[in-house]
Amino acid sequence: MNCCVAGLQWGDEGKGKVVDILAEKSDLVVRFNGGANAGHTILIGDQRFALHLMPSGAVRTGCQCVIANGVVVDPAVLIEEIGGLKDRNISIDGRLFISENAHVVLDYHKLEDRLREEALGKNKIGTTARGIGPCYCDKVGRSYAVRMADLRNPEALKEKLRKIVSYKNKLFSALYNADPLRTEEVYEKCLSYRQALEPFIANTTQLLFEAIQSGKNILFEGAQGALLDLDHGTFPYVTSSNASALGLGPGSGVPACHVHSFIGVVKAYMTRVGSGPFPAEQDNEIGQRIREKGHEYGTTTGRPRRCGWFDAVAVAYTVRLGGITEVAMMHLDTLAGLDEVNICRAYRIRGREVNFFPGNQDDLASAECIYETLPGWHEDLSKIQRPEDLPANVIRYIQTAESLIGAPITMIGVGPKRSQVIYRKPV
Numbered sequence: 321m322n323c324c325v326a327g328l329q330w331g332d333e334g335k336g337k338v339v340d341i342l343a344e345k346s347d348l349v350v351r352f353n354g355g356a357n358a359g360h361t362i363l364i365g366d367q368r369f370a371l372h373l374m375p376s377g378a379v380r381t382g383c384q385c386v387i388a389n390g391v392v393v394d395p396a397v398l399i400e401e402i403g404g405l406k407d408r409n410i411s412i413d414g415r416l417f418i419s420e421n422a423h424v425v426l427d428y429h430k431l432e433d434r435l436r437e438e439a440l441g442k443n444k445i446g447t448t449a450r451g452i453g454p455c456y457c458d459k460v461g462r463s464y465a466v467r468m469a470d471l472r473n474p475e476a477l478k479e480k481l482r483k484i485v486s487y488k489n490k491l492f493s494a495l496y497n498a499d500p501l502r503t504e505e506v507y508e509k510c511l512s513y514r515q516a517l518e519p520f521i522a523n524t525t526q527l528l529f530e531a532i533q534s535g536k537n538i539l540f541e542g543a544q545g546a547l548l549d550l551d552h553g554t555f556p557y558v559t560s561s562n563a564s565a566l567g568l569g570p571g572s573g574v575p576a577c578h579v580h581s582f583i584g585v586v587k588a589y590m591t592r593v594g595s596g597p598f599p600a601e602q603d604n605e606i607g608q609r610i611r612e613k614g615h616e617y618g619t620t621t622g623r624p625r626r627c628g629w630f631d632a633v634a635v636a637y638t639v640r641l642g643g644i645t646e647v648a649m650m651h652l653d654t655l656a657g658l659d660e661v662n663i664c665r666a667y668r669i670r671g672r673e674v675n676f677f678p679g680n681q682d683d684l685a686s687a688e689c690i691y692e693t694l695p696g697w698h699e700d701l702s703k704i705q706r707p708e709d710l711p712a713n714v715i716r717y718i719q720t721a722e723s724l725i726g727a728p729i730t731m732i733g734v735g736p737k738r739s740q741v742i743y744r745k746p747v
């Protein structure tokens with residue numbers, strides 16, 4: 321049984337917890353998009369530990385971890401995560417596989433991300449400054465790209481880096497008046513990356529083909545969320561990879577027909593980090609309350625997240641985009657204590673009621689939400705285990721959301737722990 325977990329909003333939906341639960345029954349966990357811009361916190365015993373690149377299966381010693389070709393790998397971050405796991409007596413030796421075709425994020429990508437954003441000023445995308453966009457640009461541009469396989473051949477890599485650094489220096493100096501980089505410095509770092517990561521570099525496409533053939537359970541772990549998808553999200557305020565479930569095929573080499581279940585993850589409200597349209601945003605006391613109660617601050621950058629009501633128009637769109645078969649709704653406990661709660665059921669655009677997600681970004685930017693207002697709940701949900709014990713108003717909220725998004729909500733998150741998930745059907 322192969323399964324994909326993907327975010328249906330703008331990231332940070334709580335995918336890590338769902339993946340962590342499902343990883344227990346998985347032989348392999350596969351990351352297929354994004355890079356160290358992602359971030360989720362896992363609990364090891366009582367300790368919180370943030371992972372950015374390592375698949376969530378890393379903490380389960382029986383699980384193989386695959387960083388597939390669609391990921392952009394920042395070796396410095398990955399080496400630190402491997403070390404952090406080792407310090408907690410979790411070894412990934414022999415069970416981490418990094419695609420030889422995955423592209424490498426180097427210091428000049430992070431520099432370019434920062435310089436580009438600074439130059440854009442108020443028009444900036446609000447990136448995580450992790451070098452993600454510039455690395456994917458080099459991938460698409462091809463001539464100045466470095467892949468994991470290149471780390472294996474230091475002589476050829478040195479030549480390649482000479483060409484790349486000379487190109488980047490001309491570019492950065494002309495556009496941003498930046499100081500030149502030194503090839504030797506970039507090269508020396510690559511040598512240290514090679515030493516630490518070479519044993520893990522593999523042909524992950526073949527590995528996955530063989531895993532499918534032998535009937536292993538594979539869990540595909542999407543990073544970010546479908547509204548940040550490069551092709552189908554709120555462009556240009558998106559990330560540079562296919563952050564919906566659609567990214568699974570190109571990002572891993574496994575066609576979607578091998579995946580039996582697509583679980584979409586949402587929060588019971590919306591959040592967004594960085595710039596871009598957000599029709600249901602509550603830049604007011606409600607948003608502030610959700611932010612504080614839900615600890616809505618970025619795992620990767622610490623930035624406060626923008627918060628708003630659940631947008632069923634947007635999620636109905638991403639359910640269809642991802643071929644989502646069931647939905648996990650997290651953070652329902654965060655909404656407790658409000659007398660009324662809203663769900664956006666349609667938009668008003670230029671005076672007309674629209675009940676689908678607009679492709680035109682100007683339309684989205686001008687969309688006003690039409691809300692379904694429901695009674696709130698004041699009960700503490702955090703200790704509830706069975707769906708029948710949920711307060712009637714919570715059930716009504718869930719049923720309204722699922723009828724509007726067109727997919728069943730089968731898991732409900734009521735707190736940060738693994739045990740704080742209510743199953744409306746067996747996993």
Ligand code: IMP
Pocket residue numbers: 330331332357358359445446447448449450451452453543544548557558559560593594595
């Ligand atoms: P980038 O991926 O760093 O280029 O950032 C592009 C946009 O995606 C920015 O708005 C980021 O805040 C957002 N973003 C990237 N990764 C995540 C994530 O894991 N969670 C939430 N937002 C993200």
